Amino acid sequence: MFLKHLELKNFRNYEDINLDLSCGLILFLGNNGTGKTNLLESIFYLSNGKSHRLATQNDLINHGSDYCVIRGIIEAGGEDKLIEIQLNNDGGLKIKLNKVFVKNKSDFTSSLATVIFSPDDLRIIKSSPFYRRNFMDDILEKTDKNFLSLRLKYQKILNQRNSLLKSISGFKVSSSNSTMEVWDEKLIETGKLIIKKRLDLLKLIKIGFVKYMNYFFEKRDADIRYIFSWDRFESNGNFSNENPASYSVIDKAFQEKLSYYFKKDIAIKTTTIGPHRDDISIFLEGSDIRSFGSQGEQRIAAICLKLVELDVLAENINEKPMLLLDDVLSELDLERKHLLLKLIGNNFQTFITAANFDYLKDIDLKYCEKFLVKDNSIIRY
Numbered sequence: 544m545f546l547k548h549l550e551l552k553n554f555r556n557y558e559d560i561n562l563d564l565s566c567g568l569i570l571f572l573g574n575n576g577t578g579k580t581n582l583l584e585s586i587f588y589l590s591n592g593k594s595h596r597l598a599t600q601n602d603l604i605n606h607g608s609d610y611c612v613i614r615g616i617i618e619a620g621g622e623d624k625l626i627e628i629q630l631n632n633d634g635g636l637k638i639k640l641n642k643v644f645v646k647n648k649s650d651f652t653s654s655l656a657t658v659i660f661s662p663d664d665l666r667i668i669k670s671s672p673f674y675r676r677n678f679m680d681d682i683l684e685k686t687d688k689n690f691l692s693l694r695l696k697y698q699k700i701l702n703q704r705n706s707l708l709k710s711i712s713g714f715k716v717s718s719s720n721s722t723m724e725v726w727d728e729k730l731i732e733t734g735k736l737i738i739k740k741r742l743d744l745l746k747l748i749k750i751g752f753v754k755y756m757n758y759f760f761e762k763r764d765a766d767i768r769y770i771f772s773w774d775r776f777e778s779n780g781n782f783s784n785e786n787p788a789s790y791s792v793i794d795k796a797f798q799e800k801l802s803y804y805f806k807k808d809i810a811i812k813t814t815t816i817g818p819h820r821d822d823i824s825i826f827l828e829g830s831d832i833r834s835f836g837s838q839g840e841q842r843i844a845a846i847c848l849k850l851v852e853l854d855v856l857a858e859n860i861n862e863k864p865m866l867l868l869d870d871v872l873s874e875l876d877l878e879r880k881h882l883l884l885k886l887i888g889n890n891f892q893t894f895i896t897a898a899n900f901d902y903l904k905d906i907d908l909k910y911c912e913k914f915l916v917k918d919n920s921i922i923r924y
Protein backbone atom coordinates (compact mmCIF):
# COMPACT_ATOMS: atom_id res chain seq x y z
CA MET A 544 0.00 0.00 0.00
CA PHE A 545 1.28 3.39 -0.88
CA LEU A 546 -0.15 6.84 -0.20
CA LYS A 547 0.58 8.93 -3.27
CA HIS A 548 -1.48 11.98 -2.60
CA LEU A 549 -3.09 13.63 0.41
CA GLU A 550 -5.41 16.61 0.54
CA LEU A 551 -6.95 18.08 3.65
CA LYS A 552 -9.63 20.76 3.85
CA ASN A 553 -10.49 22.14 7.28
CA PHE A 554 -9.15 19.01 8.97
CA ARG A 555 -8.09 19.85 12.56
CA ASN A 556 -5.62 22.76 12.40
CA TYR A 557 -5.20 22.51 8.60
CA GLU A 558 -7.27 24.67 6.29
CA ASP A 559 -5.79 23.55 3.03
CA ILE A 560 -3.07 20.92 2.55
CA ASN A 561 -1.98 19.33 -0.68
CA LEU A 562 0.85 16.78 -0.71
CA ASP A 563 2.27 14.53 -3.41
CA LEU A 564 4.35 11.68 -2.09
CA SER A 565 6.68 9.34 -3.90
CA CYS A 566 8.85 7.76 -1.21
CA GLY A 567 8.62 4.83 1.15
CA LEU A 568 9.90 6.84 4.09
CA ILE A 569 8.39 10.20 4.93
CA LEU A 570 9.56 12.39 7.78
CA PHE A 571 7.53 15.16 9.38
CA LEU A 572 9.54 17.48 11.56
CA GLY A 573 7.87 20.02 13.81
CA ASN A 574 7.68 21.49 17.26
CA ASN A 575 5.11 20.37 19.81
CA GLY A 576 1.55 21.30 19.00
CA THR A 577 2.20 22.07 15.35
CA GLY A 578 -0.11 19.37 14.01
CA LYS A 579 2.05 16.29 13.38
CA THR A 580 -0.29 13.87 15.12
CA ASN A 581 -3.25 15.49 13.35
CA LEU A 582 -1.60 14.78 10.03
CA LEU A 583 -1.03 11.10 10.85
CA GLU A 584 -4.59 10.92 12.15
CA SER A 585 -5.88 11.95 8.71
CA ILE A 586 -3.79 9.23 7.04
CA PHE A 587 -5.05 6.68 9.55
CA TYR A 588 -8.63 7.75 8.82
CA LEU A 589 -8.16 7.13 5.09
CA SER A 590 -7.76 3.40 5.59
CA ASN A 591 -9.56 2.73 8.86
CA GLY A 592 -12.54 5.04 8.55
CA LYS A 593 -11.98 6.31 12.07
CA SER A 594 -9.57 8.30 14.19
CA HIS A 595 -6.94 6.45 16.21
CA ARG A 596 -7.67 8.81 19.09
CA LEU A 597 -10.92 8.89 20.97
CA ALA A 598 -12.09 11.73 18.77
CA THR A 599 -15.63 12.58 17.76
CA GLN A 600 -16.41 13.60 14.21
CA ASN A 601 -16.67 17.25 15.21
CA ASP A 602 -13.23 17.18 16.86
CA LEU A 603 -11.77 16.55 13.42
CA ILE A 604 -13.39 19.57 11.83
CA ASN A 605 -11.45 22.81 11.98
CA HIS A 606 -12.89 25.15 14.62
CA GLY A 607 -14.82 27.74 12.71
CA SER A 608 -15.74 25.46 9.82
CA ASP A 609 -18.78 23.26 9.41
CA TYR A 610 -17.19 20.46 7.42
CA CYS A 611 -13.88 18.88 6.60
CA VAL A 612 -12.55 16.78 3.76
CA ILE A 613 -9.84 14.12 3.67
CA ARG A 614 -8.94 13.10 0.16
CA GLY A 615 -6.21 10.65 -0.75
CA ILE A 616 -4.94 8.38 -3.45
CA ILE A 617 -3.73 5.05 -2.14
CA GLU A 618 -2.14 2.52 -4.43
CA ALA A 619 -3.27 -0.92 -3.30
CA GLY A 620 -3.67 -4.23 -5.08
CA GLY A 621 -2.00 -2.79 -8.16
CA GLU A 622 -4.52 -0.01 -8.61
CA ASP A 623 -5.05 3.56 -7.44
CA LYS A 624 -7.94 4.12 -5.08
CA LEU A 625 -9.21 7.66 -4.81
CA ILE A 626 -10.85 8.01 -1.41
CA GLU A 627 -12.81 11.14 -0.53
CA ILE A 628 -14.35 11.57 2.89
CA GLN A 629 -16.41 14.56 3.92
CA LEU A 630 -17.42 15.00 7.54
CA ASN A 631 -20.10 17.54 8.42
CA ASN A 632 -20.64 19.06 11.82
CA ASP A 633 -24.30 17.96 11.79
CA GLY A 634 -23.03 14.36 11.90
CA GLY A 635 -23.28 13.88 8.12
CA LEU A 636 -20.70 11.71 6.41
CA LYS A 637 -20.10 11.29 2.69
CA ILE A 638 -17.64 8.81 1.28
CA LYS A 639 -16.63 8.36 -2.32
CA LEU A 640 -14.44 5.62 -3.67
CA ASN A 641 -13.15 6.34 -7.17
CA LYS A 642 -15.76 9.11 -7.49
CA VAL A 643 -18.68 6.81 -6.64
CA PHE A 644 -20.59 7.27 -3.39
CA VAL A 645 -20.33 4.32 -1.02
CA LYS A 646 -22.67 3.57 1.86
CA ASN A 647 -20.46 1.83 4.37
CA LYS A 648 -17.00 2.62 5.59
CA SER A 649 -16.16 -1.04 5.17
CA ASP A 650 -16.50 -0.55 1.39
CA PHE A 651 -13.11 1.14 1.44
CA THR A 652 -11.57 0.04 4.74
CA SER A 653 -11.83 -3.72 4.15
CA SER A 654 -9.05 -3.76 1.55
CA LEU A 655 -6.79 -1.24 3.31
CA ALA A 656 -4.81 -1.18 6.55
CA THR A 657 -2.69 1.29 8.44
CA VAL A 658 -1.01 0.70 11.76
CA ILE A 659 -0.15 3.61 14.00
CA PHE A 660 2.22 3.55 16.88
CA SER A 661 2.27 6.47 19.30
CA PRO A 662 3.48 6.94 22.88
CA ASP A 663 -0.10 6.30 24.06
CA ASP A 664 0.25 2.70 22.92
CA LEU A 665 2.50 2.04 25.90
CA ARG A 666 -0.85 1.65 27.64
CA ILE A 667 -1.19 -1.76 25.97
CA ILE A 668 1.73 -2.91 28.10
CA LYS A 669 1.43 -0.79 31.23
CA SER A 670 -2.20 -0.02 31.77
CA SER A 671 -5.38 -1.99 32.47
CA PRO A 672 -6.45 -5.21 30.67
CA PHE A 673 -8.97 -3.11 28.70
CA TYR A 674 -6.17 -1.93 26.38
CA ARG A 675 -4.81 -5.44 25.81
CA ARG A 676 -8.27 -6.83 25.04
CA ASN A 677 -8.85 -3.95 22.65
CA PHE A 678 -5.53 -4.61 20.97
CA MET A 679 -6.70 -8.14 20.12
CA ASP A 680 -10.31 -7.25 19.38
CA ASP A 681 -9.40 -4.38 17.07
CA ILE A 682 -7.24 -6.72 15.00
CA LEU A 683 -10.05 -9.29 14.92
CA GLU A 684 -12.47 -6.59 13.80
CA LYS A 685 -10.20 -5.86 10.85
CA THR A 686 -9.53 -9.49 9.92
CA ASP A 687 -12.76 -11.33 10.72
CA LYS A 688 -15.91 -9.95 9.17
CA ASN A 689 -18.14 -11.53 11.83
CA PHE A 690 -16.22 -10.24 14.81
CA LEU A 691 -17.74 -6.77 15.17
CA SER A 692 -21.29 -8.13 15.35
CA LEU A 693 -20.13 -10.80 17.79
CA ARG A 694 -18.48 -8.15 19.96
CA LEU A 695 -21.65 -6.04 19.96
CA LYS A 696 -23.88 -9.06 20.63
CA TYR A 697 -21.76 -10.07 23.62
CA GLN A 698 -21.84 -6.52 25.00
CA LYS A 699 -25.62 -6.45 24.73
CA ILE A 700 -26.01 -9.78 26.55
CA LEU A 701 -23.57 -8.61 29.21
CA ASN A 702 -25.56 -5.40 29.71
CA GLN A 703 -28.77 -7.41 30.07
CA ARG A 704 -27.19 -9.76 32.61
CA ASN A 705 -25.79 -6.81 34.56
CA SER A 706 -29.19 -5.10 34.61
CA LEU A 707 -30.73 -8.27 35.95
CA LEU A 708 -28.03 -8.52 38.64
CA LYS A 709 -28.79 -4.94 39.65
CA SER A 710 -32.49 -5.73 39.98
CA ILE A 711 -31.83 -8.66 42.33
CA SER A 712 -31.72 -7.66 45.95
CA GLY A 713 -29.91 -9.57 48.66
CA PHE A 714 -28.86 -13.16 48.20
CA LYS A 715 -32.33 -14.64 48.01
CA VAL A 716 -32.26 -15.53 44.37
CA SER A 717 -30.42 -18.73 43.61
CA SER A 718 -28.44 -19.40 40.47
CA SER A 719 -31.36 -21.46 39.22
CA ASN A 720 -33.29 -18.26 38.56
CA SER A 721 -34.66 -19.01 35.12
CA THR A 722 -34.17 -15.60 33.51
CA MET A 723 -30.64 -15.56 34.76
CA GLU A 724 -30.09 -19.02 33.34
CA VAL A 725 -31.11 -17.79 29.91
CA TRP A 726 -28.63 -14.92 30.04
CA ASP A 727 -25.90 -17.20 31.38
CA GLU A 728 -26.37 -19.56 28.48
CA LYS A 729 -26.21 -16.75 25.96
CA LEU A 730 -23.21 -15.22 27.67
CA ILE A 731 -21.32 -18.51 27.51
CA GLU A 732 -22.36 -19.25 23.95
CA THR A 733 -21.24 -15.88 22.62
CA GLY A 734 -18.37 -15.42 25.04
CA LYS A 735 -16.69 -18.69 24.19
CA LEU A 736 -16.68 -17.75 20.50
CA ILE A 737 -14.88 -14.53 21.37
CA ILE A 738 -12.38 -16.46 23.49
CA LYS A 739 -11.80 -18.98 20.70
CA LYS A 740 -11.13 -16.26 18.13
CA ARG A 741 -8.78 -14.48 20.52
CA LEU A 742 -6.86 -17.67 21.30
CA ASP A 743 -6.46 -18.44 17.60
CA LEU A 744 -5.19 -14.91 17.02
CA LEU A 745 -2.91 -15.06 20.04
CA LYS A 746 -1.18 -18.15 18.63
CA LEU A 747 -0.20 -16.05 15.62
CA ILE A 748 0.68 -13.02 17.73
CA LYS A 749 2.91 -15.08 19.99
CA ILE A 750 5.05 -16.43 17.17
CA GLY A 751 5.61 -12.95 15.71
CA PHE A 752 6.05 -11.30 19.09
CA VAL A 753 8.78 -13.69 20.20
CA LYS A 754 10.54 -13.26 16.85
CA TYR A 755 10.54 -9.46 17.10
CA MET A 756 11.52 -9.39 20.78
CA ASN A 757 14.51 -11.58 19.94
CA TYR A 758 15.43 -9.16 17.20
CA PHE A 759 15.58 -6.25 19.64
CA PHE A 760 16.85 -8.17 22.68
CA GLU A 761 19.10 -11.01 21.60
CA LYS A 762 18.79 -14.28 23.49
CA ARG A 763 16.11 -12.99 25.85
CA ASP A 764 13.22 -15.31 26.47
CA ALA A 765 9.89 -13.65 25.64
CA ASP A 766 6.42 -15.09 25.99
CA ILE A 767 2.80 -14.06 25.85
CA ARG A 768 -0.17 -15.83 27.45
CA TYR A 769 -3.92 -15.58 27.56
CA ILE A 770 -5.32 -15.08 31.05
CA PHE A 771 -8.92 -16.10 31.73
CA SER A 772 -11.09 -13.98 34.00
CA TRP A 773 -11.36 -16.82 36.53
CA ASP A 774 -7.58 -17.34 36.57
CA ARG A 775 -7.09 -13.66 37.26
CA PHE A 776 -9.03 -14.07 40.52
CA GLU A 777 -7.58 -17.34 41.60
CA SER A 778 -3.93 -17.43 40.68
CA ASN A 779 -2.42 -14.51 42.58
CA GLY A 780 -0.46 -13.75 39.47
CA ASN A 781 0.90 -17.28 39.00
CA PHE A 782 -0.59 -18.39 35.74
CA SER A 783 -0.06 -21.82 34.29
CA ASN A 784 2.37 -22.00 31.41
CA GLU A 785 0.01 -23.59 28.99
CA ASN A 786 -3.17 -22.28 27.52
CA PRO A 787 -5.83 -25.00 27.70
CA ALA A 788 -5.48 -27.70 25.13
CA SER A 789 -9.11 -27.92 24.15
CA TYR A 790 -12.01 -25.56 23.86
CA SER A 791 -14.31 -27.96 25.70
CA VAL A 792 -12.17 -27.33 28.82
CA ILE A 793 -12.84 -23.60 28.45
CA ASP A 794 -16.54 -24.21 27.93
CA LYS A 795 -16.74 -26.25 31.14
CA ALA A 796 -14.64 -23.80 33.17
CA PHE A 797 -16.75 -20.86 31.93
CA GLN A 798 -19.98 -22.56 33.10
CA GLU A 799 -18.58 -23.63 36.43
CA LYS A 800 -16.99 -20.29 37.25
CA LEU A 801 -20.01 -18.28 36.19
CA SER A 802 -22.19 -20.15 38.67
CA TYR A 803 -19.44 -20.22 41.32
CA TYR A 804 -19.12 -16.43 41.23
CA PHE A 805 -22.87 -15.80 40.98
CA LYS A 806 -23.17 -14.60 44.58
CA LYS A 807 -20.22 -12.32 44.19
CA ASP A 808 -21.77 -10.96 40.98
CA ILE A 809 -24.99 -10.16 42.83
CA ALA A 810 -23.09 -8.49 45.65
CA ILE A 811 -21.12 -6.21 43.34
CA LYS A 812 -23.92 -6.06 40.74
CA THR A 813 -21.77 -6.83 37.77
CA THR A 814 -20.57 -9.88 35.84
CA THR A 815 -17.04 -10.84 36.79
CA ILE A 816 -16.59 -13.91 34.60
CA GLY A 817 -16.22 -13.82 30.83
CA PRO A 818 -14.00 -12.56 28.01
CA HIS A 819 -14.77 -8.93 28.96
CA ARG A 820 -12.54 -9.56 32.02
CA ASP A 821 -9.83 -11.62 30.32
CA ASP A 822 -6.30 -10.35 29.80
CA ILE A 823 -3.00 -11.24 28.22
CA SER A 824 0.30 -11.26 30.08
CA ILE A 825 3.64 -10.60 28.49
CA PHE A 826 6.77 -12.09 29.92
CA LEU A 827 10.44 -11.33 29.49
CA GLU A 828 12.80 -13.88 31.04
CA GLY A 829 9.83 -15.34 32.89
CA SER A 830 8.76 -12.11 34.61
CA ASP A 831 5.67 -10.11 33.78
CA ILE A 832 6.93 -7.16 31.79
CA ARG A 833 4.13 -5.00 33.14
CA SER A 834 5.54 -5.05 36.66
CA PHE A 835 9.18 -5.96 36.12
CA GLY A 836 10.14 -4.61 32.71
CA SER A 837 12.20 -1.46 32.33
CA GLN A 838 10.66 1.50 30.55
CA GLY A 839 12.77 0.67 27.48
CA GLU A 840 11.75 -2.99 27.48
CA GLN A 841 8.10 -2.02 27.79
CA ARG A 842 8.42 0.38 24.87
CA ILE A 843 10.04 -2.23 22.67
CA ALA A 844 7.41 -4.80 23.69
CA ALA A 845 4.67 -2.36 22.62
CA ILE A 846 6.44 -1.78 19.31
CA CYS A 847 6.78 -5.54 18.79
CA LEU A 848 3.04 -5.98 19.32
CA LYS A 849 2.40 -3.30 16.71
CA LEU A 850 4.81 -4.96 14.28
CA VAL A 851 2.90 -8.20 14.72
CA GLU A 852 -0.36 -6.35 14.09
CA LEU A 853 1.19 -5.07 10.88
CA ASP A 854 2.06 -8.63 9.80
CA VAL A 855 -1.36 -10.00 10.67
CA LEU A 856 -3.11 -7.23 8.72
CA ALA A 857 -0.68 -7.65 5.82
CA GLU A 858 -1.56 -11.34 5.64
CA ASN A 859 -5.25 -10.49 5.70
CA ILE A 860 -5.31 -7.91 2.91
CA ASN A 861 -2.45 -9.52 1.01
CA GLU A 862 -0.71 -6.19 0.92
CA LYS A 863 1.77 -4.31 3.09
CA PRO A 864 -0.06 -1.82 5.35
CA MET A 865 1.22 1.70 5.92
CA LEU A 866 3.05 2.36 9.17
CA LEU A 867 2.71 5.57 11.15
CA LEU A 868 5.28 6.20 13.88
CA ASP A 869 4.18 9.17 15.92
CA ASP A 870 6.93 10.57 18.13
CA VAL A 871 8.24 7.16 19.12
CA LEU A 872 11.74 6.91 17.69
CA SER A 873 13.09 9.68 19.86
CA GLU A 874 12.18 7.65 22.94
CA LEU A 875 14.37 4.67 22.01
CA ASP A 876 18.10 4.24 22.54
CA LEU A 877 20.27 4.71 19.46
CA GLU A 878 20.89 1.01 18.91
CA ARG A 879 17.20 0.16 18.93
CA LYS A 880 16.32 3.19 16.81
CA HIS A 881 18.65 1.88 14.16
CA LEU A 882 17.34 -1.67 14.52
CA LEU A 883 13.78 -0.45 14.04
CA LEU A 884 14.67 1.66 11.00
CA LYS A 885 16.55 -1.29 9.53
CA LEU A 886 13.57 -3.54 10.05
CA ILE A 887 11.18 -1.12 8.43
CA GLY A 888 13.67 -0.58 5.60
CA ASN A 889 11.84 -0.51 2.34
CA ASN A 890 9.23 -2.89 3.65
CA PHE A 891 6.39 -0.52 4.32
CA GLN A 892 5.58 3.02 3.44
CA THR A 893 6.36 4.61 6.78
CA PHE A 894 5.55 8.06 8.12
CA ILE A 895 7.63 9.25 11.05
CA THR A 896 7.09 12.37 13.11
CA ALA A 897 9.57 13.97 15.50
CA ALA A 898 10.57 17.32 16.95
CA ASN A 899 14.17 16.50 16.15
CA PHE A 900 15.75 14.17 13.60
CA ASP A 901 19.39 14.54 14.67
CA TYR A 902 19.59 10.83 15.37
CA LEU A 903 19.11 10.15 11.68
CA LYS A 904 22.33 11.84 10.67
CA ASP A 905 24.34 8.58 10.58
CA ILE A 906 21.72 6.82 8.53
CA ASP A 907 21.64 6.71 4.78
CA LEU A 908 18.35 8.38 3.95
CA LYS A 909 18.60 8.75 0.22
CA TYR A 910 15.12 7.51 -0.27
CA CYS A 911 13.11 9.71 2.00
CA GLU A 912 11.00 12.81 1.78
CA LYS A 913 11.17 15.45 4.49
CA PHE A 914 8.55 17.98 5.48
CA LEU A 915 8.50 20.73 8.02
CA VAL A 916 5.23 21.13 9.93
CA LYS A 917 4.80 24.75 10.93
CA ASP A 918 2.15 27.47 11.12
CA ASN A 919 -0.66 25.11 10.09
CA SER A 920 1.13 24.24 6.88
CA ILE A 921 3.46 21.54 5.62
CA ILE A 922 6.57 22.59 3.74
CA ARG A 923 8.88 20.28 1.80
CA TYR A 924 12.54 20.76 2.69
Ligand SMILES: Nc1ncnc2c1ncn2[C@@H]1O[C@H](COP(=O)(O)OP(=O)(O)O)[C@@H](O)[C@H]1O
Pocket residue numbers: 554555556557573574575576577578579580581582601602603604605606
Ligand atom coordinates in the same frame (compact mmCIF):
# COMPACT_ATOMS: atom_id res chain seq x y z
N1 LIG B 1 -10.58 20.82 15.28
C1 LIG B 1 -9.52 21.58 15.41
N2 LIG B 1 -9.47 22.83 14.86
C2 LIG B 1 -8.37 23.61 14.99
N3 LIG B 1 -7.26 23.25 15.65
C3 LIG B 1 -7.24 22.02 16.21
C4 LIG B 1 -8.35 21.15 16.14
N4 LIG B 1 -8.05 20.01 16.78
C5 LIG B 1 -6.80 20.18 17.27
N5 LIG B 1 -6.31 21.37 16.93
C6 LIG B 1 -4.99 21.95 17.27
O1 LIG B 1 -3.97 21.06 16.86
C7 LIG B 1 -2.85 21.25 17.72
C8 LIG B 1 -2.27 19.93 18.16
O2 LIG B 1 -1.88 19.22 17.08
P1 LIG B 1 -1.07 17.86 17.24
O3 LIG B 1 -1.15 17.19 15.92
O4 LIG B 1 -1.52 17.09 18.41
O5 LIG B 1 0.40 18.44 17.49
P2 LIG B 1 1.79 17.69 17.55
O6 LIG B 1 1.52 16.23 17.30
O7 LIG B 1 2.63 18.29 16.46
O8 LIG B 1 2.35 17.98 18.89
C9 LIG B 1 -3.31 22.03 18.93
O9 LIG B 1 -2.77 23.32 18.84
C10 LIG B 1 -4.82 22.04 18.77
O10 LIG B 1 -5.36 23.21 19.25
Ligand SMILES: [Mg+2]
Pocket residue numbers: 579580581869870
Ligand atom coordinates in the same frame (compact mmCIF):
# COMPACT_ATOMS: atom_id res chain seq x y z
MG1 LIG C 1 1.81 14.62 18.55
